[in-house]
Amino acid sequence: MAGNSRERGQSVASRLLRVLDAFSVARPELSLADISRTTGLPPATLYRLLRELTDHGAIQRTSTGRYAVGLRLWEIGSLAPAVSRLDEVAIPYMADLYEATHGTLHLAVPLGTEALCVAAISGHPPVQPALPTGARVPLESPGVGRVLLAYAPPDVLAEVFAGGGSPYRIRQELVEIRRRGVAVTSAGSRPFSAAAPLVGPQGAVLAAVSVAVRTFSDSPLLIRLVRNAALGISRELGTSTDVAVRSAASGSRR
Amino acid sequence: MAGNSRERGQSVASRLLRVLDAFSVARPELSLADISRTTGLPPATLYRLLRELTDHGAIQRTSTGRYAVGLRLWEIGSLAPAVSRLDEVAIPYMADLYEATHGTLHLAVPLGTEALCVAAISGHPPVQPALPTGARVPLESPGVGRVLLAYAPPDVLAEVFAGGGSPYRIRQELVEIRRRGVAVTSAGSRPFSAAAPLVGPQGAVLAAVSVAVRTFSDSPLLIRLVRNAALGISRELGTSTDVAVRSAASGSRR
Numbered sequence: 001m002a003g004n005s006r007e008r009g010q011s012v013a014s015r016l017l018r019v020l021d022a023f024s025v026a027r028p029e030l031s032l033a034d035i036s037r038t039t040g041l042p043p044a045t046l047y048r049l050l051r052e053l054t055d056h057g058a059i060q061r062t063s064t065g066r067y068a069v070g071l072r073l074w075e076i077g078s079l080a081p082a083v084s085r086l087d088e089v090a091i092p093y094m095a096d097l098y099e100a101t102h103g104t105l106h107l108a109v110p111l112g113t114e115a116l117c118v119a120a121i122s123g124h125p126p127v128q129p130a131l132p133t134g135a136r137v138p139l140e141s142p143g144v145g146r147v148l149l150a151y152a153p154p155d156v157l158a159e160v161f162a163g164g165g166s167p168y169r170i171r172q173e174l175v176e177i178r179r180r181g182v183a184v185t186s187a188g189s190r191p192f193s194a195a196a197p198l199v200g201p202q203g204a205v206l207a208a209v210s211v212a213v214r215t216f217s218d219s220p221l222l223i224r225l226v227r228n229a230a231l232g233i234s235r236e237l238g239t240s241t242d243v244a245v246r247s248a249a250s251g252s253r254r
Numbered sequence: 255m256a257g258n259s260r261e262r263g264q265s266v267a268s269r270l271l272r273v274l275d276a277f278s279v280a281r282p283e284l285s286l287a288d289i290s291r292t293t294g295l296p297p298a299t300l301y302r303l304l305r306e307l308t309d310h311g312a313i314q315r316t317s318t319g320r321y322a323v324g325l326r327l328w329e330i331g332s333l334a335p336a337v338s339r340l341d342e343v344a345i346p347y348m349a350d351l352y353e354a355t356h357g358t359l360h361l362a363v364p365l366g367t368e369a370l371c372v373a374a375i376s377g378h379p380p381v382q383p384a385l386p387t388g389a390r391v392p393l394e395s396p397g398v399g400r401v402l403l404a405y406a407p408p409d410v411l412a413e414v415f416a417g418g419g420s421p422y423r424i425r426q427e428l429v430e431i432r433r434r435g436v437a438v439t440s441a442g443s444r445p446f447s448a449a450a451p452l453v454g455p456q457g458a459v460l461a462a463v464s465v466a467v468r469t470f471s472d473s474p475l476l477i478r479l480v481r482n483a484a485l486g487i488s489r490e491l492g493t494s495t496d497v498a499v500r501s502a503a504s505g506s507r508r
Contacts, residue, residue, distance in 0.1 A: 012266035013303060017310045020330050028333045049267060056271045062335070069334040071365060074372075076274050077331020078388030079282045080323040081316070087387060092378040099353050111325060118328075121375070124346040133341060134332030 015041060019049060020058075020073075025135050029066045082109060083118045086207055089236045090198070093229040094121050094209065100225055103213040104128045104191070108144035109206065110152065111136065113160050115145045118207070127191050127214045140170070142185050143210040147195045150177035151205035181230075182223050183210075190215065194223050196230035201238045209233065269295060273303060274312075274327075279389050283320045336363060337372045340461055343490045344452070347483040348375050348463065354479055357467040358382045358445070362398035363460065364406065365390065367414050369399045372461070381445050381468045394424070396439050397464040401449045404431035405459035435484075436477050437464075444469065448477045450484035455492045463487065 022030060022038040032050070036043050050067060053059035057072030078084060086109070094105050104127045107119040115137050120130035131137065139149040139160055149160065161167045177183045183195045195210035209230055213222060276284060276292040286304070290297050304321060307313035311326030332338060340361070348359050358381045361373040369391050374384035385391065393403040393414055403414065415421045431437045437449045449464030463484055467476060 013270050013306045014310075016267050016270055017306075017312060020312075023330060023333050025333065028335055028338070052267045052271075056268075058271060058274075060334075060336070069330060071334055071336050071363065071370065073327075074331040074334035074337050075365075075370060075388050075390075076277060076323060077328040078386075079277050079279065080314075080325055080328035081282055082314070082325050083328050084282070084386060084388065088384075091374065091384070092376055092380065095349075095352050095375050095377055098349050109325065111329075116325065116329060120345065121349050122346055123349055126346065130342075130345070132332075132338060134329050134338070136329075 015039070015045070016049060016053070019046070019053070020069075023069050025132055029062055029064075029068045031066050035067065082206075086198070086237070087119055090207075090209065090233045091119065093233050094119070097209075097211055097225060097229045098123070101211050101213050101222065102127075103193075103211040104130050106131060106144050106210045108137075108148065108208055108210075110139070110148045110156070113139055113156055115139055115141075115148050115208070117144070128212050143183070143193050143195045143212065144208040146173075146183040147177060147197050147208040147210070148205065150174040150183065151197055182227050184219070184223060192219060192222070194219075194226040196226045197234075198230055198237065199234040206237065269293070269299070270303060270307070273300070273307065274323075277323050279386055283316055283318075283322045285320050289321065336460075340452070340491070341373055344461075344463065344487045345373065347486050348373070351463075351465055351479060351483045352377070355465050355467050355476060356381075357447075357465040358384050359466075360385060360398050360449075360464045362391075362402065362462055362464075364393070364402045364410070367393055367410055369393055369395075369402050369462070371398070382466050397437070397447050397449045397466065398462040400427075400437040401431060401451050401462040401464070402459065404428040404437065405451055436481050438473070438477060446473060446476070448473075448480040450480045451488075452484055452491065453488040460491065 018039045018041070019035060022035050027034070030038070032043055032046060035050070036046050039046070050059060054061060054070070057070045059067050059073070060070040062068050086107070090107050094107065098105055098121045102123050104122040105120060106117055108115040108117045117131040117133060117135045117137070119133060122130040137145050139145045139152060139156070149157070152160070181196060185193045191212040191214055193210055193212035195208050197205040198207040198209060200206040209226065211222065211226055272293045272295070273289060276289050281288070284292070286297055286300060290300050293300070304313060308315060308324070311324045313321050313327070314324040316322050340363070344361050348361065352359055352375045356377050358376040359374060360371055362369040362371045371385040371387060371389045371391070373387060376384040391399050393399045393406060393410070403411070406414070435450060439447045445466040445468055447464055447466035449462050451459040452461040452463060454460040463480065465476065465480055
């Protein structure tokens with residue numbers, strides 16, 4: 001009886017999580033039929049679950065009757081220490097960096113073999129469209145991805161390179177990124193971008209910050225600006241008494 | 255049997271939501287005992303539920319063995335249309351406004367009788383500490399709160415003023431805010447702040463933006479800057495084909 005109840009309990013909790021997992025950057029609004037297809041849950045079961053979720057505010061109905069993530073779930077999510085502490089420390093440095101460069105800035109944390117964008121600042125017209133907050137990019141991509149790849153643990157590197165091909169060139173580049181403490185696109189590329197790692201209290205790379213500029217005649221200065229911002233953020237994260245940052249972020253890397 | 259299963263289902267879903275609701279800005283990390291006390295769930299039941307939530311990534315363990323909101327839940331929450339579209343449109347204007355003022359900027363949406371801070375930009379040292387993303391302030395508070403109060407629907411106003419007292423003075427102030435399209439602290443106050451409403455496609459006030467500066471010798475200019483930023487954001491929200499913004503935000507106001 002207890003076993004049965006436990007099994008049921010797990011199944012309902014996992015159903016609820018499956019419903020939340022159905023939403024994505026590409027598909028932020030879904031119909032009942034969409035969610036049913038994605039989760040494999042029958043519409044009747046789903047309808048009851050969605051009603052409970054909308055009563056709570058975790059899910060909201062849109063004006064067209066579809067479902068979307070609700071403000072209350074946004075609010076709960078914003079409490080994640082891996083992001084909230086990082087955001088708090090990094091934003092002032094990013095504001096300065098924006099002012100100095102007028103570029104498109106990203107702040108991202110590693111999540112498996114991807115980089116998750118947790119904040120962005122850009123002007124208008126932007127140098128390059130900023131990634132939406134919550135978007136993921138592969139670790140192989142330039143900017144924040146490439147830096148996080150350079151400092152990724154062996155198991156993540158193995159997974160990224162599992163596709164085969166010759167990773168020799170990129171491995172050389174990762175060595176160079178670690179040596180310089182910055183990842184830059186090649187001198188002539190447009191937009192030109194530079195990205196640097198953010199280091200936590202115990203030396204682990206928790207995140208990365210990047211800036212892309214249309215043209216920057218003085219790229220050594222841009223590199224210095226990004227590295228200085230990254231060092232300032234890292235120093236502040238390092239002196240933090242808040243141990244949640246490193247633990248939560250290192251957990252997320254698994 | 256179906257009824258029984260449904261009842262169990264609802265209860266497990268609501269338990270899970272109660273667990274998520276236990277976390278707050280004031281208490282972002284909780285022990286098993288803390289969550290048990292807050293939710294009223296027995297530790298054994300709770301432990302199983304938390305294991306499922308941590309397996310999913312919705313909840314993470316901290317280095318001290320406590321529980322916190324996980325990166326995956328942050329990611330799902332970031333999909334809320336009421337915030338994501340607003341953020342995307344507002345950040346470039348806020349970046350400009352930061353550059354022109356070097357103040358502390360907030361972007362907030364109404365949530366019941368409170369304002370929910372969805373983005374902040376500040377320098378360092380900040381003029382005033384920025385509210386953490388996800389923090390709530392009462393609608394009566396100066397800045398984003400007061401502006402949102404000025405445009406709040408009658409039922410929200412009634413609830414805010416339900417505490418009694420004489421709301422005459424504040425009602426006069428709200429009339430003045432609506433007349434000018436901006437809420438300002440009194441001329442001599444430090445920090446001096448100005449806040450303006452962000453209007454959606456159908457004329458509803460969806461959010462507010464504010465800037466607080468240490469001293470601003472030219473307060474009419476500051477007011478003009480904030481209003482211009484707010485008008486720019488509103489215009490862009492208005493021309494949006496994305497109808498999710500208005501519906502999600504108006505839903506959140508209930």
